[in-house]
Amino acid sequence: MKRIQYHQYGGPEVMRLEEFEPARPGTGEILVRVRAAAANPMDFGIREGRMKQVTGRRFPRAMGYDFAGVVEAVGDGVTRLRVGDEVLGGTPIKAAGAFADVVVARERDVVHKPAGLSFEDAAAVPTVGITALQALVSKGRLRAGHAVFVHSCLGGVGRSAVQIALARQATVAGSCRDSAADEARALGVEPVVGFDFDPAPLARRFDIVLVAAGPLPLKSARALLKPGGRIVSVLPTPANLARSVLPGPLHVVIARPVTEDIETVARAAGEGTLRQPIARTVPLSQAVPALTELEQGGANARGKLIITPG
Structure with a gap:
């Protein structure tokens, strides 16, 4: 072998x-x-x-x-x-x-x-699917009708998060490279902005802001949130972990293999809603x-x- x-x-x-x-x-x-x-x-x-x-x-x-x-x-x-x-x-x-x-x-x-x-x-699908599922559902408390913003929406975790959120009747906006905007829209993301976007036009519109890859300034993420919304990051940096234990909207997810979550991801993949x-x-x-x-x-x-x- x-x-x-x-x-x-x-x-x-x-x-x-x-x-x-x-x-x-x-x-x-x-x-x-x-x-x-x-x-x-x-x-x-x-x-x-x-x-x-x-x-x-x-x-x-x-x-x-x-x-x-x-x-x-x-x-x-x-x-x-x-x-x-x-x-x-x-x-x-x-x-x-x-x-x-x-x-x-x-x-x-x-x-x-x-x-x-x-x-x-x-x-x-396993790692990226489980990470996105736990970020949105376990940490973000995703519900039908929620508005979700996914930073880096075409990466592995980001793309999975978009599909999971849409399948659960949420709306999704997100950021990606300018050259990939049409691909993001085809996935169901709207509006689509570049990585260096100005958060002011999207202020206070989202129940969940998911940082799926790359840096997003905390100030920008906060500006996007509705009152009571949640910022969820998949980046367990020392700074993020320190902030996440303080009062505030930031939560960090470190994905863990839970059998029921793996089954949920596998079922979605089999149904074609997660690829x-x-x-x-x-x-x-x-x-x-x-x-x-x-x-x-x-x-x-x-x-x-x-x-x-x-």
């Missing part, structure tokens, strides 16, 4: 495609034959050591979190999934390992893949250079990088 792993924290040059011996699934775990895995920005940050206080210093460490595939074996205590089930989900941050032929995951982090959903489309564009699909044998290219030119990427067997 092969997987992408690294023997020290660092840049893209530390990634290697190497043979490994898969662990047997333990209690509450499953072994999945990976049919597709998806890259996320966090893959690179974790490999660089930005979360080493969580991931530790034991090497080699594997890469990749989001995947879809077929269950090959189950450990003790697994009751919801069986050998042969088609599934989607993710791995714990400390374990990783989705960029591989097979991966061990916790049953609670994995759900059945909708029958009509391709493995590639299934792998593209991520796929920019490129490569076999595992070509994944290291593709990941390197994505990392070095990520701002220009339009959609997900998907890694398949081979």
